[in-house]
Amino acid sequence: MSALATTRQAGERPAWDRRVHRVECRLTNDLLAAIDPVALYRAGYRTLVLAEPVVLGEDGEFDVRFLHLLREAMSVILRIDWAAGSTVPFDLSLVRHLHPPRSGPQDELVREWQRQHRFGLCYYRVGPGFVLLKDIRGDGARYRLDDGRAVASWPRLESVQRLADASSDTLELCELLDGERLLLRRDGWATLLPYRMRQWPVPFDAA
Amino acid sequence: MTNLDICLVTMPWQALDLPSLPIGLLTTVCREAGRQAPDTYHGNLRWAEFLFERTGGRLAPADYVEVAENGIFQGIGDWVFTGVLHGNDFGRTAFADYLERYDIDPGRAFDMREHAEDFVDQAAREILDNEPDLVGFTTTFMQNVPSLAVAARIKRYAPSVITVLGGGNCDGPMGAALHRNHSFVDYVVRGEGESVFPALLDAIERGDPPSGVPGVCWWRGGTSVVNPDPRHPLPPGRIPSPDFDDWFDHLENSPIEGYVEPKLILESARGCWWGEAHQCTFCGLNGSLMQFRSKPPQRTVRELTELVTRHRTLDVIMVDNIIDNHYFTDVLPDIAALDWDLRIHYEVKANLTPAQIGALRAARVAHVQPGIESLSSEVLKIMDKGVDALRNVRTLRDCESAHLSTTWNMLYGFPGETDEAYWEVIRQIPALVHVQPPTGANPILLERFSPNFDRPELGFARRRPAVIYDHVYDLPQRELNDLVYLFDTDAAGIRGAVAEALENAVADWENCHHDSTLLRFESPEGIHIEDRRYGWPQRDYHFEDPMLIAAYRHLEHGRSARAICTRLADEGITFAEPLLAGWIDELEGAGLVFRDGERYLALATTDLPLRIKT
Numbered sequence: 034m035s036a037l038a039t040t041r042q043a044g045e046r047p048a049w050d051r052r053v054h055r056v057e058c059r060l061t062n063d064l065l066a067a068i069d070p071v072a073l074y075r076a077g078y079r080t081l082v083l084a085e086p087v088v089l090g091e092d093g094e095f096d097v098r099f100l101h102l103l104r105e106a107m108s109v110i111l112r113i114d115w116a117a118g119s120t121v122p123f124d125l126s127l128v129r130h131l132h133p134p135r136s137g138p139q140d141e142l143v144r145e146w147q148r149q150h151r152f153g154l155c156y157y158r159v160g161p162g163f164v165l166l167k168d169i170r171g172d173g174a175r176y177r178l179d180d181g182r183a184v185a186s187w188p189r190l191e192s193v194q195r196l197a198d199a200s201s202d203t204l205e206l207c208e209l210l211d212g213e214r215l216l217l218r219r220d221g222w223a224t225l226l227p228y229r230m231r232q233w234p235v236p237f238d239a240a
Numbered sequence: 241m242t243n244l245d246i247c248l249v250t251m252p253w254q255a256l257d258l259p260s261l262p263i264g265l266l267t268t269v270c271r272e273a274g275r276q277a278p279d280t281y282h283g284n285l286r287w288a289e290f291l292f293e294r295t296g297g298r299l300a301p302a303d304y305v306e307v308a309e310n311g312i313f314q315g316i317g318d319w320v321f322t323g324v325l326h327g328n329d330f331g332r333t334a335f336a337d338y339l340e341r342y343d344i345d346p347g348r349a350f351d352m353r354e355h356a357e358d359f360v361d362q363a364a365r366e367i368l369d370n371e372p373d374l375v376g377f378t379t380t381f382m383q384n385v386p387s388l389a390v391a392a393r394i395k396r397y398a399p400s401v402i403t404v405l406g407g408g409n410c411d412g413p414m415g416a417a418l419h420r421n422h423s424f425v426d427y428v429v430r431g432e433g434e435s436v437f438p439a440l441l442d443a444i445e446r447g448d449p450p451s452g453v454p455g456v457c458w459w460r461g462g463t464s465v466v467n468p469d470p471r472h473p474l475p476p477g478r479i480p481s482p483d484f485d486d487w488f489d490h491l492e493n494s495p496i497e498g499y500v501e502p503k504l505i506l507e508s509a510r511g512c513w514w515g516e517a518h519q520c521t522f523c524g525l526n527g528s529l530m531q532f533r534s535k536p537p538q539r540t541v542r543e544l545t546e547l548v549t550r551h552r553t554l555d556v557i558m559v560d561n562i563i564d565n566h567y568f569t570d571v572l573p574d575i576a577a578l579d580w581d582l583r584i585h586y587e588v589k590a591n592l593t594p595a596q597i598g599a600l601r602a603a604r605v606a607h608v609q610p611g612i613e614s615l616s617s618e619v620l621k622i623m624d625k626g627v628d629a630l631r632n633v634r635t636l637r638d639c640e641s642a643h644l645s646t647t648w649n650m651l652y653g654f655p656g657e658t659d660e661a662y663w664e665v666i667r668q669i670p671a672l673v674h675v676q677p678p679t680g681a682n683p684i685l686l687e688r689f690s691p692n693f694d695r696p697e698l699g700f701a702r703r704r705p706a707v708i709y710d711h712v713y714d715l716p717q718r719e720l721n722d723l724v725y726l727f728d729t730d731a732a733g734i735r736g737a738v739a740e741a742l743e744n745a746v747a748d749w750e751n752c753h754h755d756s757t758l759l760r761f762e763s764p765e766g767i768h769i770e771d772r773r774y775g776w777p778q779r780d781y782h783f784e785d786p787m788l789i790a791a792y793r794h795l796e797h798g799r800s801a802r803a804i805c806t807r808l809a810d811e812g813i814t815f816a817e818p819l820l821a822g823w824i825d826e827l828e829g830a831g832l833v834f835r836d837g838e839r840y841l842a843l844a845t846t847d848l849p850l851r852i853k854t
Contacts, residue, residue, distance in 0.1 A: 151852070232850065
């Protein structure tokens, strides 16, 4: 095909390959709030590269917002390529359903996270007046949330919620989810741990 | 007799995760006719529960599923229960011989059979606990023998209780044979039950013989009487909405609830619009009722909405044999607008357009079953499939891009097919490893109601009931000729080396698929193709020349070099045909196009689903 087309050996990614979106600067709360994995996916991106190591454990709001980013990326199967720049302050059994770091100061934890991670370990699905949850990070559990007040509060915890601003219904839902290890809570901030299943894998019944 | 108390029964091997559609439909029919809702007995769940409890979990729901999903073509499910019906030793030797001859793993069938007698006895007693006047069994695929076994036991314990069989296994002559060979079955309902079943109930309640009820088999003295089939299929407006309340209630309190993820089963259409004009020669799935009837779009959306809301279940199996083409514009967009996290299964015709595939994906259809059947136009023509190989490959390519799980089968063994047609497919399979492989390459079966069965001149004149029935029924062959669905016949079409090569190529495809991608993406600068298929050099191809870009876009539709030249000329682009043909040859050499005669189809997908190795 030499006469009619340019060929490259694998690995030379052309500059116009738009499947990879890079964030070059260090993440902040404002930046985390602005990154929208769903919008990136719809724009054609399939990988989000965070060039700067992510420092966790210093600011509860930041930790919660970063986990929210990992969770939303899983929802649309946008891969996040990130490195931990600090000790990871999450229990692995809580977060192994989310994209693991490529590296970090805790070699053993990074390796375990990479080993244990797979798609479909902890997710939810929204229906009319109910939410279904599947959590197989541990022994395996399925839940159905169909209490009207809880379902109405659900969207508050899909985003990043400052608990001081939360309604009593939302706080009640937080307690419920916390008891089932389905909520991340740090320094008065909280968000859901399971991701919304927006894209099914192939085969469709493998999750 | 008035006000019959009715119990509707579904026996193994109905799927554990789905309610019985026939029971759901007849429950509604009874209600709408002003009757009390029938009792229901979900014998499939009860059998799985029985095995689970009796063995302390050693025979688990997964073992049930193994037989239910993989035992059909070996008659394994029926065999498990045949000792109850025909005596403990019946079928054991024939089954063992069969397994050995064909090297088949029977799963836990032998262990299960040890419990069949006790379960059938328990099932009969449980059904009779509510003192029904009439017990109706719905039977499809491997439900015949379990249903007959329980019906016989009910008759033994309560001779006055009326037994009725209906369902797909009772269609046409099969129902008549089931009736005349089993005196403990009082009635058989053949064809669609929605109109016949209530009419039968009315006749029984009046004390009249059902001589005027179409399709029914009944006894006059000791003689089985077979009423003529219903003359007209049920109009779509009269296809009821199913009532699944009982099943969901049962499952919620079942000891195996934790093992079963419940799904909804819905039908938006019956029959096959393609089969009405050109029935695929091997297909008997629609039985005696081919006429296509689909529910009005608004009604289908309303039913889906109501059942999802009522049962708080987001997995939906659309049981239609083929989707109504109008649904792509009149139903799927409405489902997409609901923005629920559904997971829907649909069977479709293989010649899907990109817009149709997009509509399926937007509506949260996650799994399609297109009738691909073959990648040879010659063979597809023999089977009267109505699509060619290029369209089939295009559908596989575009379903992969749309993240749709795609289940299909590669069939062979059609009279008149040639080795050359298959060598051409085998040659090209390595280029297809990035799209979803078939579940296997298998010779066709001779199915009742198919053209191959009804028209011996198509090449299958010599036939006998499939050998699997030897270990299922204790009946002479002349009766099995009418009773069964599958037949053994002389092999047709390819055999030997080419058949073996086809099966090996498909096996390689299955092995290579997970790690193979061939992705096309584009930018203002050009078209970029990234080849990461197993068995091919890992290379990237980049077309910047506007002439090549335009030609490649035509190849994505599947066209000949001449047709592309003509179209390019219409677009004001001059591309000499020999030069274009040479370029296409290079693409073919790199496995970037699929060839069907003079036409070529570009194979790269535009997106990649998340694949999970199972």
